[in-house]
Amino acid sequence: MAASKPIILVTNDDGYLSQGLLTLAEAAATLGEVYVVAPQQAMSGMSHAITASRPLRVHRHPMDRVQNFYICNGTPVDCIKLGLHKILPSRPGLILSGINYGSNAAASTHYSGTVAAAREGALHGIPSIAFSSLNTNIADPLAHCIPIVLQIITEVNEKPMAKGSLLNVNIPNLPSDQIKGIRICRLTQGYWKETFDTRKDPSGRDYNWLEGRFINEEPSSPETDETALYEGFVAVVPLKTDSTDYESIETMKNYAFNN
Numbered sequence: 001m002a003a004s005k006p007i008i009l010v011t012n013d014d015g016y017l018s019q020g021l022l023t024l025a026e027a028a029a030t031l032g033e034v035y036v037v038a039p040q041q042a043m044s045g046m047s048h049a050i051t052a053s054r055p056l057r058v059h060r061h062p063m064d065r066v067q068n069f070y071i072c073n074g075t076p077v078d079c080i081k082l083g084l085h086k087i088l089p090s091r092p093g094l095i096l097s098g099i100n101y102g103s104n105a106a107a108s109t110h111y112s113g114t115v116a117a118a119r120e121g122a123l124h125g126i127p128s129i130a131f132s133s134l135n136t137n138i139a140d141p142l143a144h145c146i147p148i149v150l151q152i153i154t155e156v157n158e159k160p161m162a163k164g165s166l167l168n169v170n171i172p173n174l175p176s177d178q179i180k181g182i183r184i185c186r187l188t189q190g191y192w193k194e195t196f197d198t199r200k201d202p203s204g205r206d207y208n209w210l211e212g213r214f215i216n217e218e219p220s221s222p223e224t225d226e227t228a229l230y231e232g233f234v235a236v237v238p239l240k241t242d243s244t245d246y247e248s249i250e251t252m253k254n255y256a257f258n259n
């Protein structure tokens with residue numbers, strides 16, 4: 001057993017004022033020395049964006065509930081990079097992202113800043129977990145998620161995941177006594193059917209607001225994250241940073257341009 005507590009880096013994409021972030025940081029503080037580096041503004045949907053063309057600033061922010069609390073004017077991935085290279089005293093043993101308000105299951109993993117922060121951790125070879133709740137009420141501190149969060153972290157600490165992998169966890173919007181358990185799943189195949197609601201601003205100019213709903217292309221598959229959530233289970237999907245399509249490498253070997 002390690003002599004000192006592991007360092008845990010925590011971020012999110014809903015911004016530093018999020019209750020879900022504080023809940024995750026406080027849960028993690030029971031297991032290690034927590035450093036929060038969180039975006040100054042809401043960064044949902046920023047995926048793996050980094051700040052490369054404007055000044056990136058980070059400063060310590062007084063926060064009663066978390067001692068080492070920093071705010072950054074960049075994206076969730078910027079927060080991870082700043083944490084690793086500028087703020088933390090040494091390499092963390094764990095990176096956590098969330099708890100996000102709203103699902104990050106299925107195709108949403110591609111858009112999510114919450115998931116991207118964990119992916120950035122995995123790209124650095126650090127065990128990383130993204131947590132999202134299907135509860136979208138930002139006034140709810142998501143305290144009922146704490147036992148689930150701790151159970152998953154503890155198991156990952158004891159049985160480490162493969163290097164380059166991350167975990168994407170989605171928690172159903174149900175009271176604790178109605179959550180049926182935790183299920184390892186795969187991502188659901190599907191897509192967002194999107195529309196733009198075009199409105200007028202006060203000057204009479206048009207602006208657009210993205211709307212959409214997720215189309216589940218395999219609603220009867222038992223092993224997907226959407227099915228697990230629908231049935232009242234916490235959905236845990238291991239994701240890989242290596243998104244190479246190895247099957248297509250095989251089928252494309254006979255392409256004329258291939259040497």
Ligand code: MN
Nearest residue numbers: 013014044100
């Ligand atoms: Mn978010």
